[in-house]
Amino acid sequence: MTEAGSSASAGLAWLAAVDTPDDLPTPYAAIDLKVLEQNLAKMQSFFRGKPARLRPHVKTHKSSAIARMQIDAGANGVTCSTTDEVAAMVAAGIDDVLLANVVTDPVRLRVLATTAKKANVMVAIDSERSATLLSEAASAAGATIGVLIDYDIGMGRNGVVGMDEAVTLARTIARSGGLRLRGVMAYEGHLVDVADRRERDLKVREAWAPPIAVYEKLAAMYELDVLTGGATATYDTLAALPHVTDIQAGTYVLMDTTYRSLTPEFEPALAVVATVQTVRPGERVVVNAGAKRISTDWGSPQLAGYDADFVYTAEEHTVFRLTGPDTPSVGERVAVIPGHACTTMSLYRRAFACRSSELEKVVDIDARDPLA
Numbered sequence: 001m002t003e004a005g006s007s008a009s010a011g012l013a014w015l016a017a018v019d020t021p022d023d024l025p026t027p028y029a030a031i032d033l034k035v036l037e038q039n040l041a042k043m044q045s046f047f048r049g050k051p052a053r054l055r056p057h058v059k060t061h062k063s064s065a066i067a068r069m070q071i072d073a074g075a076n077g078v079t080c081s082t083t084d085e086v087a088a089m090v091a092a093g094i095d096d097v098l099l100a101n102v103v104t105d106p107v108r109l110r111v112l113a114t115t116a117k118k119a120n121v122m123v124a125i126d127s128e129r130s131a132t133l134l135s136e137a138a139s140a141a142g143a144t145i146g147v148l149i150d151y152d153i154g155m156g157r158n159g160v161v162g163m164d165e166a167v168t169l170a171r172t173i174a175r176s177g178g179l180r181l182r183g184v185m186a187y188e189g190h191l192v193d194v195a196d197r198r199e200r201d202l203k204v205r206e207a208w209a210p211p212i213a214v215y216e217k218l219a220a221m222y223e224l225d226v227l228t229g230g231a232t233a234t235y236d237t238l239a240a241l242p243h244v245t246d247i248q249a250g251t252y253v254l255m256d257t258t259y260r261s262l263t264p265e266f267e268p269a270l271a272v273v274a275t276v277q278t279v280r281p282g283e284r285v286v287v288n289a290g291a292k293r294i295s296t297d298w299g300s301p302q303l304a305g306y307d308a309d310f311v312y313t314a315e316e317h318t319v320f321r322l323t324g325p326d327t328p329s330v331g332e333r334v335a336v337i338p339g340h341a342c343t344t345m346s347l348y349r350r351a352f353a354c355r356s357s358e359l360e361k362v363v364d365i366d367a368r369d370p371l372a
């Protein structure tokens, strides 16, 4: 097996050799704390002296403990994608939270309004109806919720389109009880995997022209203080755009094989430790972690420390094709780096955070949906 840290793919192989409690079966999620801290420090140092600030997206790890590390490193509050994440962050004492998603479920609206009484909470909306629902929930709870107009810049998910829609929605928000218009949000999710970084930069700048124009128009009508968006692949582009205040990068902290090629300045810190079940020398290796333990919705997992290509994942198995001379043994523990960290972390209730060959702490993944 390759030595710890000798290459990006091998770097996490050592996690499989860490002593863990006797009753801990594989597969489990393991984190290289040193790499995680390096990623935190690298991202935070990028923002030093810049007008835009980092508001990390906690959907990546769904852990208030890791969010706390991000705040301690200098982040400007956090970004969430669900009300479970908002509630967990506020319960952990994080008092500046953006829900970068539209909420229309009545139970979730109640949770949001309740947390908004305890912390500075902002949420994105994109329709008159969502403004009404949010206003009713805020008024019923006696809360004031900060509101951002979500603008669709081409992803085709949530968001208003065009100046007229944005201005009309702003007027509705401004006269709705319990709501305070804070600004504009957009998300360039359809551009984050443009492989060439210069091309990505140009396309993101072009896509962001409309929400910037909307922000300028609305800022002349209302007192605004937030223009937010951005991701791990685009944080540097966003930080250079006019008026942008908060950048929502998430994956940079744990990274995965997909993001590794898009932003090589950050290193994978998350692996799933699995056990080898079947070896056909020169042919394939099968490990006991499948799609129920390693997500494959975006990119392919990688077997750390071995030359092997991902073949496929079944519910409880992942199959790799060996391409080099080294072959793991049946029963050996191995580390598998996910293709998508965020959807892998949410498959676990805790992660085992390790440093210098040892388990240092168990991290609760406490912001998951309790029904999941």
Ligand SMILES: Cc1ncc(COP(=O)(O)O)c(C=O)c1O
Pocket (backbone or CB within 6 Å): 057, 060, 100, 101, 187, 189, 192, 229, 230, 231, 232, 233, 248, 249, 250, 251, 252, 342
């Ligand atoms: C609204 C929003 N903001 C930001 C992000 C960026 O996250 P990441 O840095 O993990 O790509 C996402 C990713 O899904 C998102 O949905």
